[in-house]
Amino acid sequence: MVAGGQAISPEQLLADAASAIRRGDRATALDCVTRAEAAAPFDPHVKMQKALIHRASGALPAALAALDEALALEPYNFLALLSKGAVIEKLSGERLAAKVYENALKLAPDEANLLPGLKAPVARAREVVEKTHAALEAYLRDSVGPLDEAGGELVRSRLDEAIGVYAGRRKVFNHEPLLLHYPRLPAIPFYPRELFPWLAELEAATPVIVEELQAVMASRMEAFAPYIAFSPEKPVNQWEELNHSRRWSSLFLWKDGHRQAEVCASCPQTSALLDRLPMAHQADFAPTAMFSALDARTRIPPHTGSTNTRLLCHLPLILPGPARFRVGNEVREWRMGEAWVFDDTIEHEAWNDADELRVILIFDIWNPFLEPGERERIGAMMAARNAFYSG
Numbered sequence: 573m574v575a576g577g578q579a580i581s582p583e584q585l586l587a588d589a590a591s592a593i594r595r596g597d598r599a600t601a602l603d604c605v606t607r608a609e610a611a612a613p614f615d616p617h618v619k620m621q622k623a624l625i626h627r628a629s630g631a632l633p634a635a636l637a638a639l640d641e642a643l644a645l646e647p648y649n650f651l652a653l654l655s656k657g658a659v660i661e662k663l664s665g666e667r668l669a670a671k672v673y674e675n676a677l678k679l680a681p682d683e684a685n686l687l688p689g690l691k692a693p694v695a696r697a698r699e700v701v702e703k704t705h706a707a708l709e710a711y712l713r714d715s716v717g718p719l720d721e722a723g724g725e726l727v728r729s730r731l732d733e734a735i736g737v738y739a740g741r742r743k744v745f746n747h748e749p750l751l752l753h754y755p756r757l758p759a760i761p762f763y764p765r766e767l768f769p770w771l772a773e774l775e776a777a778t779p780v781i782v783e784e785l786q787a788v789m790a791s792r793m794e795a796f797a798p799y800i801a802f803s804p805e806k807p808v809n810q811w812e813e814l815n816h817s818r819r820w821s822s823l824f825l826w827k828d829g830h831r832q833a834e835v836c837a838s839c840p841q842t843s844a845l846l847d848r849l850p851m852a853h854q855a856d857f858a859p860t861a862m863f864s865a866l867d868a869r870t871r872i873p874p875h876t877g878s879t880n881t882r883l884l885c886h887l888p889l890i891l892p893g894p895a896r897f898r899v900g901n902e903v904r905e906w907r908m909g910e911a912w913v914f915d916d917t918i919e920h921e922a923w924n925d926a927d928e929l930r931v932i933l934i935f936d937i938w939n940p941f942l943e944p945g946e947r948e949r950i951g952a953m954m955a956a957r958n959a960f961y962s963g
Contacts, residue, residue, distance in 0.1 A: 891927025
């Protein structure tokens with residue numbers, strides 16, 4: 573473009589358009605942008621400015637068309653997507669806008685790096701997405717009908733989780749073992765009780781186990797050692813707060829397949845009970861059984877375990893107040909006299925929300941979907957890997 577014998581750059585035209593918008597002169601602003609567009613037809617910033625002018629004048633369909641032109645040139649333009657969501661919200665309502673807002677939020681900068689002028693629009697986008705997902709989840713649940721009529725515990729829990737995932741309100745959690753992933757085993761956060769008929773015997777023994785635990789705590793609490801104890805050369809990652817800390821401590825009855833004779837001798841009835849239970853026996857790997865003590869107002873951060881060939885059983889022993897446990901999408905409260913079995917290769921975390929120490933019994937068992945012959949060969953495979961690297 574030329575004015576007075578001198579060319580006017582697209583950048584100058586956009587600046588002139590911005591000045592005209594501030595003056596409220598939308599006609600001049602649109603003329604400047606139209607001229608800039610002729611000079612730079614493939615510049616997404618020009619399209620964005622055109623959309624802004626149309627929005628300011630109330631021409632929302634024209635603004636939407638301009639934003640689509642910008643996104644055709646730059647599909648991952650966060651501001652264009654955020655603006656498109658706002659325009660669609662005004663034209664067609666929250667539900668259609670939510671889909672666009674959701675894509676915009678995937679590209680949004682961290683809150684700390686968000687420009688002040690964008691905080692409110694981003695907050696509105698999050699509000700619309702959450703509100704829409706919540707409405708969708710409620711609609712799905714109403715359409716599906718009572719979950720109790722769908723089947724047993726496993727059926728109900730996975731259908732409940734599927735609705736949350738399908739509605740966009742829950743994450744998909746898979747096995748993330750640190751050591752061995754054994755293929756084709758189901759990723760079940762909390763396993764159904766009916767798979768473990770011995771749970772009733774374990775739960776009935778709670779008073780006896782508590783009595784032996786309290787005697788040990790009274791006489792040798794110093795034997796409880798920090799559960800997280802990394803060597804100096806290892807990165808601590810999420811464990812920095814608990815590394816070498818007695819806020820999460822443990823006392824082992826079995827450790828990596830080795831019976832801790834002194835502790836077992838001080839808890840004879842607990843030890844005898846564990847001997848009767850189907851713990852996972854693998855030379856130098858399993859079982860592990862321990863009293864796990866978590867200090868008041870302490871959180872164990874999200875983490876995963878070593879292999880999905882084994883599951884963990886928890887039995888609460890000292891619960892001075894509320895204490896929670898999450899596996900995948902499911903959060904449960906511990907209750908005295910109630911044990912559960914879960915897959916620790918699915919992300920999990922724990923909270924002691926009480927003002928005093930919380931203690932549970934933890935031990936590992938074989939995954940019930942494994943055949944006896946598999947268990948033997950898994951043990952041989954893991955032992956062979958150790959031997960390979962030690963040689």
